[in-house]
Amino acid sequence: MEKFTQHTGVGVPLRRSNVDTDQIIPAVYLKRVTRTGFEDALFAAWRGDPEFVLNQPAYTSGSVLVAGPDFGTGSSREHAVWALKDYGFKVVVSARFADIFRGNSGKQGLLAAQASQEDIELIWKILETRPGTEVTVDLQSRTIVCDDVVVPFQVDDYTRWRLLEGLDDIGLTLQHEGDITEFEKSRAGWRPKTLPAKHLPPVEIQAARPVGVPVDLGPTHTV
Amino acid sequence: MAGTLAEKVWDAHIVRRGTDGAPDLLYIDLHLVHEVTSPQAFEGLRLAGRPVRRPDLTIATEDHNTPTLDIDRPIADVTSRTQIQTLRNNAAEFGVRLHSLGDADQGIVHQVGPQLGLTMPGLTVVCGDSHTSTHGAFGALAFGIGTSEVEHVLATQTLPLAPFKTMAITVDGELPTGATSKDIILAIIAKIGTGGGQGYVLEYRGEAIRALSMEARMTICNMSIEAGARAGMIAPDETTFEYLKGRPHAPEGADWDEAVEYWKTLRSDDDAQFDAEVVLRAADLEPFVTWGTNPGQGLPLSANVPVPAEIADADERQTAERAIEYMGLTPGMPLREIAVDTVFIGSCTNGRIEDLRSVAKLIKGRTKAESVRVLVVPASARVRLQAEAEGLDRIFLDFGAEWRNAGCSMCLGMNPDQLAPGERSASTSNRNFEGRQGKGGRTHLVSPLVAAATAIRGTLSSVSDLGPDVVAPDGSPLDDLQLV
Numbered sequence: 001m002e003k004f005t006q007h008t009g010v011g012v013p014l015r016r017s018n019v020d021t022d023q024i025i026p027a028v029y030l031k032r033v034t035r036t037g038f039e040d041a042l043f044a045a046w047r048g049d050p051e052f053v054l055n056q057p058a059y060t061s062g063s064v065l066v067a068g069p070d071f072g073t074g075s076s077r078e079h080a081v082w083a084l085k086d087y088g089f090k091v092v093v094s095a096r097f098a099d100i101f102r103g104n105s106g107k108q109g110l111l112a113a114q115a116s117q118e119d120i121e122l123i124w125k126i127l128e129t130r131p132g133t134e135v136t137v138d139l140q141s142r143t144i145v146c147d148d149v150v151v152p153f154q155v156d157d158y159t160r161w162r163l164l165e166g167l168d169d170i171g172l173t174l175q176h177e178g179d180i181t182e183f184e185k186s187r188a189g190w191r192p193k194t195l196p197a198k199h200l201p202p203v204e205i206q207a208a209r210p211v212g213v214p215v216d217l218g219p220t221h222t223v
Numbered sequence: 224m225a226g227t228l229a230e231k232v233w234d235a236h237i238v239r240r241g242t243d244g245a246p247d248l249l250y251i252d253l254h255l256v257h258e259v260t261s262p263q264a265f266e267g268l269r270l271a272g273r274p275v276r277r278p279d280l281t282i283a284t285e286d287h288n289t290p291t292l293d294i295d296r297p298i299a300d301v302t303s304r305t306q307i308q309t310l311r312n313n314a315a316e317f318g319v320r321l322h323s324l325g326d327a328d329q330g331i332v333h334q335v336g337p338q339l340g341l342t343m344p345g346l347t348v349v350c351g352d353s354h355t356s357t358h359g360a361f362g363a364l365a366f367g368i369g370t371s372e373v374e375h376v377l378a379t380q381t382l383p384l385a386p387f388k389t390m391a392i393t394v395d396g397e398l399p400t401g402a403t404s405k406d407i408i409l410a411i412i413a414k415i416g417t418g419g420g421q422g423y424v425l426e427y428r429g430e431a432i433r434a435l436s437m438e439a440r441m442t443i444c445n446m447s448i449e450a451g452a453r454a455g456m457i458a459p460d461e462t463t464f465e466y467l468k469g470r471p472h473a474p475e476g477a478d479w480d481e482a483v484e485y486w487k488t489l490r491s492d493d494d495a496q497f498d499a500e501v502v503l504r505a506a507d508l509e510p511f512v513t514w515g516t517n518p519g520q521g522l523p524l525s526a527n528v529p530v531p532a533e534i535a536d537a538d539e540r541q542t543a544e545r546a547i548e549y550m551g552l553t554p555g556m557p558l559r560e561i562a563v564d565t566v567f568i569g570s571c572t573n574g575r576i577e578d579l580r581s582v583a584k585l586i587k588g589r590t591k592a593e594s595v596r597v598l599v600v601p602a603s604a605r606v607r608l609q610a611e612a613e614g615l616d617r618i619f620l621d622f623g624a625e626w627r628n629a630g631c632s633m634c635l636g637m638n639p640d641q642l643a644p645g646e647r648s649a650s651t652s653n654r655n656f657e658g659r660q661g662k663g664g665r666t667h668l669v670s671p672l673v674a675a676a677t678a679i680r681g682t683l684s685s686v687s688d689l690g691p692d693v694v695a696p697d698g699s700p701l702d703d704l705q706l707v
Contacts (some may be wrong), residue, residue, distance in 0.1 A: 033263070036270070176248060207293055207295040
């Protein structure tokens with residue numbers, strides 16, 4: 001995970017509350033096998049609407065999403081965070097986040113910055129009056145700067161520390177790699193290993209056929 | 224200090240103890256992988272430039288998407304084909320052992336581990352699949368994980384975890400004829416509810432559990448997750464050792480002796496404290512079936528569909544009403560009068576050789592009810608081979624059933640094996656959620672014996688419905704049908 005100390009980018013005002021993860025990314029996109037490339041799926045149901053904020057040229061390149069309260073509710077799909085990141089968002093600002101979404105964001109290096117609704121209203125006004133205005137989010141001082149407005153935001157200490165250090169869960173665990181290696185030395189020899197592979201002799205598996213297709217059972221197999 | 228089985232296995236795997244409320248870092252002995260929940264995890268490794276830390280503790284198989292017909296031809300569904308091809312590419316790139324479709328060791332991931340002798344007592348086992356609890360039957364601590372955690376285990380062979388609570392579920396006495404381990408677990412879930420196990424590792428114990436075969440124990444632990452539990456466990460004993468001995472990856476020689484000596488210590492101490500306890504009398508059990516749309520909505524087969532108007536609690540009443548409507552049932556009708564269209568015998572719950580043997584024993588020399596489609600899907604290719612070696616395939620085909628290749632199949636209908644809208648099944652699988660086996664499909668969860676009796680009669684039935692003279696057409700004693 002990349003270290004996050006400060007980010008400056010175009011602010012996108014999303015004047016909606018209760019944006020659930022089904023709205024962030026519909027279920028139909030979950031069949032994909034990649035963790036990247038979800039940018040087209042972000043807010044898919046709204047992207048056809050020319051009025052939608054991300055379809056307005058001034059906001060298209062946005063990277064700081066300023067949304068209404070209760071952002072990220074509903075399904076636990078991690079794809080919601082992936083889609084926001086893939087589109088280019090580094091920060092989501094909201095007055096309230098759903099717990100799971102906040103947790104998933106922290107794992108993936110997307111900053112979920114919690115600000116007061118009053119302050120968000122101020123930022124919205126600036127972003128709507130002067131589309132394309134840049135917003136600076138400073139994690140060190142936990143402040144959001146938008147034009148002449150400076151407001152504080154909250155993020156829990158543990159997540160802030162991990163983001164500042166650029167540590168994902170895996171990175172954090174790997175800080176203790178010495179402990180893992182030490183533990184591995186003490187593992188008993190009877191504990192199984194999948195490699196080198198051991199198994200019964202390979203046998204050809206007959207393909208089953210749909211009903212109505214004659215089946216040649218052949219000689220009885222022996223294992 | 225006295226400990227439970229779960230605590231003993233947990234403690235033996237702590238790489239680093241968490242302080243100030245931080246989670247413990249636990250070592251993972253065995254990581255099972257399949258095609259659906261692994262693609263993004265491998266992609267994550269690739270993006271971060273990380274290798275799989277222990278390919279030698281990792282094994283992959285194709286199961287959720289695989290067709291059960293025409294496996295020698297390209298998979299018709301493009302999404303399924305892509306997911307399977309992605310697993311093949313990832314396994315090759317990261318050096319992970321993979322048993323692909325057509326390989327004799329391919330099959331449902333929760334059958335493949337045990338049959339290869341990789342699943343052993345005292346291990347920590349994880350897989351991106353909630354039914355990983357199956358492996359607890361060996362006295363392993365085994366649980367399902369999400370995609371981020373799959374990546375975490377691939378990269379570090381560990382997981383940060385907060386401790387679970389423990390619940391003892393004691394099943395005393397002897398099971399009556401015609402009742403099986405599936406009926407035990409359906410009765411337990413009906414008793415404690417689908418959320419009753421939340422936050423707990425369940426330990427099944429008592430005389431009735433000790434008497435069960437490994438296959439039957441796997442059925443019980445498999446469905447722990449349907450009670451909301453993270454895992455289910457059974458202390459290892461001679462039955463466990465007997466099952467393991469001689470399997471491809473089972474320890475040998477001095478390693479075997481050392482292992483068995485350790486495994487014998489893996490039981491809850493007599494004075495161990497559980498956070499909760501539940502007791503069931505096996506003698507009271509009879510074949511159980513579900514009538515609703517969650518695994519907790521089950522009743523003895525002799526009962527009637529609930530009458531919502533008689534349910535006092537408003538939420539419960541509404542839930543029952545919705546379920547009965549979806550299932551297309553009439554309140555108060557006897558469960559035995561429910562006619563089914565399809566009987567599905569298979570899944571990681573009941574697709575093992577013992578399950579197939581018990582079904583074959585009951586149906587031998589008979590033909591299925593004309594109106595019923597019967598699908599028999601072995602849990603793994605080895606199970607299929609074993610069944611064929613015993614001539615069970617001929618019995619199924621003579622009965623009028625379809626004898627398929629191995630995989631998850633109609634348990635969740637990710638492949639073409641699905642119910643049509645409104646179609647009704649008696650299924651030996653584990654979930655009766657709305658649309659689980661196909662959009663609009665209606666599922667009744669049953670044991671293999673109830674599935675077989677239902678396939679013969681066309682309506683939900685138990686062994687006793689077949690009459691005393693037809694129970695064992697081959698003349699073998701009925702007692703053999705008990706412990707499946």
